[in-house]
Structure formats: structure tokens, C-alpha cells
Amino acid sequence: MSVRRSVAITRNEVRVLRRDPSPLIFVLAVPILVTYILRDGIGAILQVQGYHGVSGADFAVPAEAVTFIFFIPAFIGFSFFREHGWATWDRLRASSATSSEILIGKVLPMCILGVIQLGVVFLVGVGLGLHVRGSTVGVALVAASLVLCVGTLGLATIAVFKTMGQVNAFGNVGSVALAGLGGALMPLAVLPGWVHRIAPATPQYWAMRGFNSLILDGDRLRAALLPAGVLTAFAAGFTLIALWRLRFSDTKRSWA
Amino acid sequence: MxxxxxxxxxxxxxxxxxxxxxxxxxxxxxxxxxxxxxxxxxxxxxxxxxxxxxxxxxxxxxxxxxxxxxxxxxxxxxxxxxxxxxxxxxxxxxxxxxxxxxxxxxxxxxxxxxxxxxxxxxxxxxxxxxxxxxxxxxxxxxxxxxxxxxxxxxxxxxxxxxxxxxxxxxxxxxxxxxxxxxxxxxxxxxxxxxxxxxxxxxxxxxxxxxxxxxxxxxxxxxxxxxxxxxxxxRHGLAALELRFDGPVPDLSLEGLSITRQGELIRIVTPDLALAAARVFEVLGGDAQRLRSLDVIHPSLESVFLALTGRRYDPDEEDQRVGPS
The missing domain is CATH 3.40.50.300 (P-loop containing nucleotide triphosphate hydrolases)
Known part of the structure; x- marks a missing residue:
């Protein structure tokens, strides 16, 4: 295993990202914009729910960060599928890089993007009124397990889907639907009962449960352990799917 | 080195x-x-x-x-x-x-x-x-x-x-x-x-x-x-290929190897000029139905022809199941 080769692949991914920085803009700017738009409305909902002295940003910042970070698995999918479109996939496979070096090299920059996204959205969120009442270490723990979950979901995405269209549909429609079901678009309390029952099946629910406990309820680090643990379990499940289904020799169809 | x-x-x-x-x-x-x-x-x-x-x-x-x-x-x-x-x-x-x-x-x-x-x-x-x-x-x-x-x-x-x-x-x-x-x-x-x-x-x-x-x-x-x-x-013999409108004539040329495929006659010969002269001598009225005359010189193409019996066609198999 050569770290240098993985770094070379990561650097190449960054070069490609620099040519088309739209994913970066999308996951950084849009959640901040949506938070800005929604925070007063969300603040009113929180008041009705019995939260006093909190800002709408206390819910909207983590909610939008969670919603938009789940677009990253699709970006991971795109980064693999475009190799097929450019016919560079076989060149990469025939190079000295091993399968794990290729996976790490390509997934790592997207995980770093996830960390940057959470960091930037939360930092800007402070300016919009976000106040973490509980453990900041807990927030970091939930954030770290969330990034792990997102990265491995990206691996499962490239393992399961065959076409760029499928990745695109899952990445756009799927992530918004799961965000809604997981209580990242609106507080679960205002959603119908059937949503409450299926919400725990989504990683978004556990991320929001962790952030809400730590930010809104002011809980200590202990409150982060279960959500972080479940997110890590999701990550393990996605990794198993990837190990089971991912074949480097599979043909994938890009847009081309 | x-x-x-x-x-x-x-x-x-x-x-x-x-x-x-x-x-x-x-x-x-x-x-x-x-x-x-x-x-x-x-x-x-x-x-x-x-x-x-x-x-x-x-x-x-x-x-x-x-x-x-x-x-x-x-x-x-x-x-x-x-x-x-x-x-x-x-x-x-x-x-x-x-x-x-x-x-x-x-x-x-x-x-x-x-x-x-x-x-x-x-x-x-x-x-x-x-x-x-x-x-x-x-x-x-x-x-x-x-x-x-x-x-x-x-x-x-x-x-x-x-x-x-x-x-x-x-x-x-x-x-x-x-x-x-x-x-x-x-x-x-x-x-x-x-x-x-x-x-x-x-x-x-x-x-x-x-x-x-x-x-x-x-x-x-x-x-x-x-x-x-x-x-x-070793394998690259010269050949003449004659293509006709309609059925090929029944040419009989002693000492020459002749094969017939549909509208095509192929004559394998070391001496192209002599073979061509003899063919036109015996064609008679069938010469008017002659559509084309190809001369195949000794080359890799004629090697392929000699070994497979087919003219070399780079695109002959377009329907492929996997990598070819």
C-alpha cells in the first residue's frame, strides 16, 4: 500500500474539482443560504415546541448541513463514473495503483469536502445565531461519524449502481427524500406519525438526533454516543455492501 | 546494446x-x-x-x-x-x-x-x-x-x-x-x-x-x-481476383490454381502478367461480364488469404460479445 499513490490520486481529484468547483459551491453555499432563509420560520416552530431562548439557526444549521452532506455520495459516484466516460478507468486499473489505493485516493477528497462543509456551515452558522449549549466534543464526534457514513455510502453507491443516471437520481431525489424522512428538513415533531416510525431507518435521523441533543437540549458528550454509534454501524453496513458488490472490472455507463 | x-x-x-x-x-x-x-x-x-x-x-x-x-x-x-x-x-x-x-x-x-x-x-x-x-x-x-x-x-x-x-x-x-x-x-x-x-x-x-x-x-x-x-x-503468393456480373465462367487453365466463390474467381500464381494474359485469352465473350480485376501482390494480405481462404477485411466482425 503506497500513501504516495493515494495522494497522487487525491491530488488528481482536486485538479478535476478545481476545473469544475460546482460540487464545492453546492455543498457549502446552498446550506448557508437555506439556513438564512429558514431560520426565522424554524425559530417559530421551535417556540411552539416549547424551546425558549433558542435561535432557528440552532436547528436549521445542522439540518441543512446534514441534508446537503448527503449529496457527497453522489459526487463520489460521479468521480468514479466519469473515469468510465473518459475511458481512464482501465488506465487507472492497469497502473501501479492497487484497488485500495484507488478507493482511498478518490473517496478521501470527498470525505475532506464533507469535513470542510460541516466546519464552514457550522462556523457561518454561529454568525447566524447558532449556539451549542452542550458538548462541542460530542458535536465533533457526531460530525466525524456522519462523514464516515457519507464516505462509505459513496462506496456503496459506486458498487450498486450501473449508470450515471442512477447515481444522479439517488443523489438528488434520494438524499432529499431521506432528509425529509430523517427530520432534517423539518423538526420531526411537526411531521406525521408514520414518519416518526420509519425515521430511525435513515442515517439523517441519527445525525439530527445527535445534533439536536447537543445543540438544542444542551446534553453532555454521553448523548452523542448512541447517534455516533448508529452512524458508524450504518458506515459498516455500507462498507459491507461495497465489499460484496464492488467489482473494479464492472462496466459502468457514464453520460457519454 | x-x-x-x-x-x-x-x-x-x-x-x-x-x-x-x-x-x-x-x-x-x-x-x-x-x-x-x-x-x-x-x-x-x-x-x-x-x-x-x-x-x-x-x-x-x-x-x-x-x-x-x-x-x-x-x-x-x-x-x-x-x-x-x-x-x-x-x-x-x-x-x-x-x-x-x-x-x-x-x-x-x-x-x-x-x-x-x-x-x-x-x-x-x-x-x-x-x-x-x-x-x-x-x-x-x-x-x-x-x-x-x-x-x-x-x-x-x-x-x-x-x-x-x-x-x-x-x-x-x-x-x-x-x-x-x-x-x-x-x-x-x-x-x-x-x-x-x-x-x-x-x-x-x-x-x-x-x-x-x-x-x-x-x-x-x-x-x-x-x-x-x-x-x-512462406505463404504470400500473388493472386488475381476476377469478379463477374452473374455466374462465373468455367475457365480451364492448366497449371494454375483456381478457386471459385460466388461471382468471384481467384487465380493464385507466381507470375501475374502471364496468368492475366492467359485468362483474357480464354475469357472470350465472358470478358464483357467482367466487373473487376484485382491484383494481389505478395504481402501480409496475401498471407492471410493463403492461410484462411478469405480476403483480409479489417472490419469483418463488428458484432462482438466482449473485448476482441
Whole structure:
């Protein structure tokens, strides 16, 4: 295993990202914009729910960060599928890089993007009124397990889907639907009962449960352990799917 | 040490034995043996579907064979693919470059993957760019290049690791004359420096110009192999082909080998002029129905004809199940 080769692949991914920085803009700017738009409305909902002295940003910042970070698995999918479109996939496979070096090299920059996204959205969120009442270490723990979950979901995405269209549909429609079901678009309390029952099946629910406990309820680090643990379990499940289904020799169809 | 293209120097860098591969019920390779030595250009020649791409893909570790052995630099490439990859440079049939990156960024990336860094990498990029006429294009994104220019970048990528075994799968497909000339010159130069080149193509004239060791493939079988001149001398008879409107006339020419296929008569002969004169002598009124007269000189094309009974048609198999 050569770290240098993985770094070379990561650097190449960054070069490609620099040519088309739209994913970066999308996951950084849009959640901040949506938070800005929604925070007063969300603040009113929180008041009705019995939260006093909190800002709408206390819910909207983590909610939008969670919603938009789940677009990253699709970006991971795109980064693999475009190799097929450019016919560079076989060149990469025939190079000295091993399968794990290729996976790490390509997934790592997207995980770093996830960390940057959470960091930037939360930092800007402070300016919009976000106040973490509980453990900041807990927030970091939930954030770290969330990034792990997102990265491995990206691996499962490239393992399961065959076409760029499928990745695109899952990445756009799927992530918004799961965000809604997981209580990242609106507080679960205002959603119908059937949503409450299926919400725990989504990683978004556990991320929001962790952030809400730590930010809104002011809980200590202990409150982060279960959500972080479940997110890590999701990550393990996605990794198993990837190990089971991912074949480097599979043909994938890009847009081309 | 200098090498001729037919090449005899040293132990084989590539030794393939009993290679078999099928896609469903279509046999792509049917137990073929091929060797390539330092400085040798081994030309895999055959129409589409002959098994050339499958062969290159197996040697490069992209496709697993059903049976057979592949040794690269004496190492079992099927068991230890990562050990042999530093020895191999591959330019697949389809042009593969990062479209949004510049020529230099493409070369940098594949150079880094080959383990080259710093000043050595910069020098290698300069050398490879110079040999493939890419110097003035280095800062241009590949998506702004012409097909031929992109093809040269594609080839340059394969050279970045300075491989001992270069696999070129149809390198001149879609290439303009400038690109084709540059590619053939680079292949000649690399062979002269000791690189073993496996060059798959369905263009016969390229092989003749490279003076390569030819492996003639047909439907996954090696039907002949040897240096171009030797194959032509051994199998490459001259022939006349006459095509008629309607049924072929019943020509009887003593001492000439005549075959009939539908509207076609083929006369294999060492003396084309004499045979033509005799044919026109006996054609009589049938001469008015003569639609075409083709002269086939001794060449790789006539070798293929002699060994398969078919005229060489590079595109004869377009319906493929897997890589060909």
C-alpha cells in the first residue's frame, strides 16, 4: 500500500474539482443560504415546541448541513463514473495503483469536502445565531461519524449502481427524500406519525438526533454516543455492501 | 546494446502460453502462445474480433483468462499482477485522458502513479512530450485538442513509466497522418532502446513499415507467426481476383490454381502478367461480364488469404460479445 499513490490520486481529484468547483459551491453555499432563509420560520416552530431562548439557526444549521452532506455520495459516484466516460478507468486499473489505493485516493477528497462543509456551515452558522449549549466534543464526534457514513455510502453507491443516471437520481431525489424522512428538513415533531416510525431507518435521523441533543437540549458528550454509534454501524453496513458488490472490472455507463 | 525490431536479444519480457478466453459461447482466444523480447515489436494482427484486445487486456491485468499463463519479466502476471505493473505501459484502444485537465496535468498524474517525482518527472514529461509533438500543447486542456492530438497524449501516458513492455492496442485508430507517423517513429525508437512492444492492429501496412514480428490471429487462433518477410516468403503468393456480373465462367487453365466463390474467381500464381494474359485469352465473350480485376501482390494480405481462404477485411466482425 503506497500513501504516495493515494495522494497522487487525491491530488488528481482536486485538479478535476478545481476545473469544475460546482460540487464545492453546492455543498457549502446552498446550506448557508437555506439556513438564512429558514431560520426565522424554524425559530417559530421551535417556540411552539416549547424551546425558549433558542435561535432557528440552532436547528436549521445542522439540518441543512446534514441534508446537503448527503449529496457527497453522489459526487463520489460521479468521480468514479466519469473515469468510465473518459475511458481512464482501465488506465487507472492497469497502473501501479492497487484497488485500495484507488478507493482511498478518490473517496478521501470527498470525505475532506464533507469535513470542510460541516466546519464552514457550522462556523457561518454561529454568525447566524447558532449556539451549542452542550458538548462541542460530542458535536465533533457526531460530525466525524456522519462523514464516515457519507464516505462509505459513496462506496456503496459506486458498487450498486450501473449508470450515471442512477447515481444522479439517488443523489438528488434520494438524499432529499431521506432528509425529509430523517427530520432534517423539518423538526420531526411537526411531521406525521408514520414518519416518526420509519425515521430511525435513515442515517439523517441519527445525525439530527445527535445534533439536536447537543445543540438544542444542551446534553453532555454521553448523548452523542448512541447517534455516533448508529452512524458508524450504518458506515459498516455500507462498507459491507461495497465489499460484496464492488467489482473494479464492472462496466459502468457514464453520460457519454 | 541495439536491437532490431524482429528482435532476438535476451530472455522474453513477455511469455504467454496456452491463453484461453471466452465470452459466453464466443471464443476470443483459443490457447495462444506469444513471446516478446527486449527490442522486439510483436504485431498482433487480425480483423476485428480476432482476439487482439482481449490479449492486451489479459496481459495488462484487466481481464482474467480462462486458462493459460502470462509471465512478465519472469513473474507470473496472473498471480502477482501488481508486481508486474511497473514493467508495463498500456495504451488501450479507446482514447483515455482526463478531458478537463491539461496535457501536462495528465502526464504528471500518470507519472506520479508510476512513482516518478520532482525533476525526474519534469524531465520525463518534457522527453515524452517532445517525442510525440506535444510540447506546444502542454498547457491546453485535453477537451480542446483534436482527435489526433488527444491520441498522442493517450500514447504519451503509456510511456511515462518508461515501461519494459509496451502494450499498444490499435494505437493509430482515428489518427491523422502526422499522429500516425509520430506514433510509428516512437515505436521504432523505443524498440531500438530495448522496449518490447506488443502492437495490435488491423492495418496491414503499419506492420510492414514497422518490420515487426507478426502474430497473425484469426478467431482467437494464431494462424501464423514470424517476421514479415519470412511470412510473405512462406505463404504470400500473388493472386488475381476476377469478379463477374452473374455466374462465373468455367475457365480451364492448366497449371494454375483456381478457386471459385460466388461471382468471384481467384487465380493464385507466381507470375501475374502471364496468368492475366492467359485468362483474357480464354475469357472470350465472358470478358464483357467482367466487373473487376484485382491484383494481389505478395504481402501480409496475401498471407492471410493463403492461410484462411478469405480476403483480409479489417472490419469483418463488428458484432462482438466482449473485448476482441
Amino acid at each position: 541495439s536491437f532490431d525490431h524482429v528482435g532476438q536479444a535476451g530472455e522474453p519480457i513477455l511469455a504467454v502460453s496456452g491463453l484461453e478466453k471466452s465470452y459466453g459461447d464466443k471464443i476470443a482466444l483459443n490457447g495462444i502462445d506469444v513471446e516478446a523480447r527486449p527490442g522486439q515489436v510483436v504485431a498482433l494482427l487480425g480483423p476485428n474480433g480476432a482476439g487482439k484486445t482481449t490479449f492486451a487486456s489479459i496481459v495488462a491485468g484487466l481481464v482474467k483468462p480462462d486458462a493459460g499463463t502470462v509471465l512478465v519479466g519472469g513473474v507470473d502476471a496472473l498471480r502477482h499482477p501488481h508486481s508486474v505493473r511497473p514493467l508495463i505501459g498500456l495504451a488501450p484502444q479507446t482514447t483515455g485522458v482526463y478531458e478537463v485537465l491539461t496535457v501536462r496535468e495528465n502526464l504528471t498524474f500518470f507519472g506520479e502513479l508510476a512513482g516518478i517525482r520532482g525533476a525526474t518527472l519534469r524531465q520525463r514529461i518534457d522527453d515524452v512530450s517532445a517525442s510525440l509533438l506535444l510540447e506546444d500543447l502542454s498547457s491546453r486542456p485535453c477537451q480542446q485538442l483534436s482527435g489526433g492530438e488527444k491520441r498522442r497524449v493517450h500514447m504519451a501516458v503509456a510511456l511515462m513509466g518508461r515501461p519494459r513492455l509496451l502494450l499498444l492496442d490499435e494505437p493509430t485508430v482515428g489518427a491523422d497522418i502526422l499522429t500516425r507517423t509520430a506514433l510509428l517513429e516512437v515505436v521504432t525508437q523505443l524498440a531500438g532502446e530495448g522496449t518490447a512492444v506488443v502492437y495490435s492492429t488491423h492495418y496491414l501496412p503499419e506492420i510492414e513499415s514497422l518490420n515487426a514480428f507478426v502474430v497473425l490471429l484469426d478467431h482467437g487462433n494464431v494462424i501464423a507467426q514470424g517476421p514479415v518477410q519470412e511470412l510473405v516468403a
